Amino acid sequence: MFKRIRSYCLLGIKAIPVSVEVDASQGLPGFTLVGLPDNAVRESRERVVSAIRSVGKVVTGFRTTVNLSPADLRKEGSALDLPLAIGLMCATDEIAITDLDKFVFVGELSLDGLLKPVRGVLSIAMDLSKNKDSVLVIPRANAAEASLVEGLSFICADTLSECVESLERQDKASLQVARGLDRSVLEGTLDVPDFKNVVGMEGVKRALEVAAAGGHNFLLVGSPGAGKTLCARCLPGILPEMTDEEVLETTRIHSCARWSGNAAGFKPLLSRPFRTPHHSASMVALVGGGSRLLPGEASLAHNGVLFLDELPEFNRCVLEALREPMEEGSITVSRASGSVLWPARFMMGAAMNPCPCGYSMDPKRVCTCLPDARKRYQEKISGPLLDRIDIQVCVPPVQTQQFACGKGAESSAEIRRRVCAARKIQRERFAGLPFRCNSEMDSECARRFARMDQATERFAISSADKMNLSARGYYRLLKVSRTIADLRRAASVEVQDLAEALRYRAFRS
Numbered sequence: 001m002f003k004r005i006r007s008y009c010l011l012g013i014k015a016i017p018v019s020v021e022v023d024a025s026q027g028l029p030g031f032t033l034v035g036l037p038d039n040a041v042r043e044s045r046e047r048v049v050s051a052i053r054s055v056g057k058v059v060t061g062f063r064t065t066v067n068l069s070p071a072d073l074r075k076e077g078s079a080l081d082l083p084l085a086i087g088l089m090c091a092t093d094e095i096a097i098t099d100l101d102k103f104v105f106v107g108e109l110s111l112d113g114l115l116k117p118v119r120g121v122l123s124i125a126m127d128l129s130k131n132k133d134s135v136l137v138i139p140r141a142n143a144a145e146a147s148l149v150e151g152l153s154f155i156c157a158d159t160l161s162e163c164v165e166s167l168e169r170q171d172k173a174s175l176q177v178a179r180g181l182d183r184s185v186l187e188g189t190l191d192v193p194d195f196k197n198v199v200g201m202e203g204v205k206r207a208l209e210v211a212a213a214g215g216h217n218f219l220l221v222g223s224p225g226a227g228k229t230l231c232a233r234c235l236p237g238i239l240p241e242m243t244d245e246e247v248l249e250t251t252r253i254h255s256c257a258r259w260s261g262n263a264a265g266f267k268p269l270l271s272r273p274f275r276t277p278h279h280s281a282s283m284v285a286l287v288g289g290g291s292r293l294l295p296g297e298a299s300l301a302h303n304g305v306l307f308l309d310e311l312p313e314f315n316r317c318v319l320e321a322l323r324e325p326m327e328e329g330s331i332t333v334s335r336a337s338g339s340v341l342w343p344a345r346f347m348m349g350a351a352m353n354p355c356p357c358g359y360s361m362d363p364k365r366v367c368t369c370l371p372d373a374r375k376r377y378q379e380k381i382s383g384p385l386l387d388r389i390d391i392q393v394c395v396p397p398v399q400t401q402q403f404a405c406g407k408g409a410e411s412s413a414e415i416r417r418r419v420c421a422a423r424k425i426q427r428e429r430f431a432g433l434p435f436r437c438n439s440e441m442d443s444e445c446a447r448r449f450a451r452m453d454q455a456t457e458r459f460a461i462s463s464a465d466k467m468n469l470s471a472r473g474y475y476r477l478l479k480v481s482r483t484i485a486d487l488r489r490a491a492s493v494e495v496q497d498l499a500e501a502l503r504y505r506a507f508r509s
């Protein structure tokens with residue numbers, strides 16, 4: 001008998017409908033699988049036949065042909081195990097399911113019939129929710145993910161036999177309807193250091209507040225041990241909460257990125273990602289790709305922060321590859337096997353020493369580097385990359401006396417309140433526009449929204465001229481000024497805002 005089972009395959013974060021067509025007939029027993037399966041899919045037959053046996057059904061002894069359609073799309077991973085198992089059992093009349101067309105199956109099977117989680121279920125659920133009558137059948141470990149998509153009907157099960165039972169019964173108890181994002185899971189505090197434990201460094205804290213408020217890229221330059229890494233690690237504590245839409249976007253990328261094996265215990269990402277790849281990271285690790293077209297750190301940092309500590313130690317080509325996503329907010333990865341677009345709208349943060357010995361900016365120590373070595377070190381960061389960094393601050397070493405005075409610093413929660421207020425102003429400003437924060441504005445909007453009087457504008461132009469800012473640099477200056485004015489809740493940009501923004505452009509390599 002011929003049966004068609006609906007399922008999905010992933011291409012990047014896109015979920016693409018696939019049908020598993022099974023034809024089982026009398027004749028010389030055999031099994032043929034066609035339709036561009038990869039190794040994991042080809043091996044699924046062994047898992048599936050054994051899993052079916054654990055349910056007490058027998059599907060061997062037939063001449064079986066399985067086609068995965070569309071035939072020109074490469075199918076990978078183990079998510080097709082479940083649809084294949086259901087298809088084989090239906091085609092050999094071992095089970096009968098009413099309205100089979102309504103169901104969409106994804107899930108990996110183990111030899112003893114356990115249903116194991118797969119990656120990308122959120123993308124699949126989002127695509128399927130456009131089609132109101134369909135029901136998604138998934139492993140129970142993926143249920144949290146599917147339930148993020150409000151209104152989606154789904155059935156989840158721990159084992160193949162439980163799944164078959166639910167499908168045969170099709171009662172209210174087995175069918176669930178997703179309720180959408182539940183923010184109460186957010187309870188519990190973020191496990192990040194608090195700014196109140198950072199002594200002094202008021203200037204750096206302020207710079208990070210501005211960066212967080214407008215989503216601006218930042219670079220911290222200073223002596224070893226000055227507290228650059230510490231301050232950057234405090235940043236997640238002052239970032240504003242993600243909107244529901246952002247939670248779904250980010251969670252979706254993380255769900256597609258994981259290996260199926262660790263898809264268990266999945267929770268939606270309610271706080272902004274803070275990714276800190278090591279400086280030995282390869283191009284593929286950072287921007288994504290590889291033979292499986294997986295996302296890189298830049299995409300995993302979508303809606304959050306990509307923090308590159310020890311910036312000059314990164315491979316130069318790897319850093320240059322970030323230039324495009326920093327402007328576009330997405331990365332297109334192309335390979336022989338296809339091309340996929342990964343969202344990658346992140347705030348880039350970086351930290352570095354000013355020279356190989358680290359002390360050329362230190363008022364109390366002497367730099368032992370030759371001028372040439374210092375120059376070479378700073379040249380590791382290209383001009384175009386530096387041009388994209390709106391906020392560049394020098395981190396002075398903390399005076400030791402400051403540790404003794406023990407004056408209570410402002411906590412991250414207080415700073416975050418101001419950041420959130422500034423973001424709220426931006427959300428209202430950009431209603432109906434494709435931007436979410438000041439750093440994303442295009443040049444026309446930067447001019448329009450960074451309103452200032454004529455004298456201030458003259459000051460902006462003459463300062464930009466003196467500092468040899470590029471056109472991009474000038475617009476970025478306007479955007480940072482806009483954010484600083486937003487933090488003051490001011491309608492127009494004034495000289496003091498511009499002056500502060502100009503100070504953040506002070507580091508030149």
Ligand SMILES: Nc1ncnc2c1ncn2[C@@H]1O[C@H](COP(=O)(O)OP(=O)(O)OP(=O)(O)O)[C@@H](O)[C@H]1O
Binds near residue numbers: 197222223224
């Ligand atoms: N302002 C500060 N208040 C409290 N502790 C600090 C401060 N600055 C530095 N420290 C302490 O010093 C340690 C080292 O700081 P951190 O790792 O941030 O230095 P760094 O600037 O990143 O140095 P490097 O250039 O070597 O990477 C921190 O873990 C923290 O314990």
Ligand SMILES: [Mg+2]
Binds near residue numbers: 351
């Ligand atoms: Mg450090």
Ligand SMILES: [Zn+2]
Binds near residue numbers: 355368369
């Ligand atoms: Zn030096």
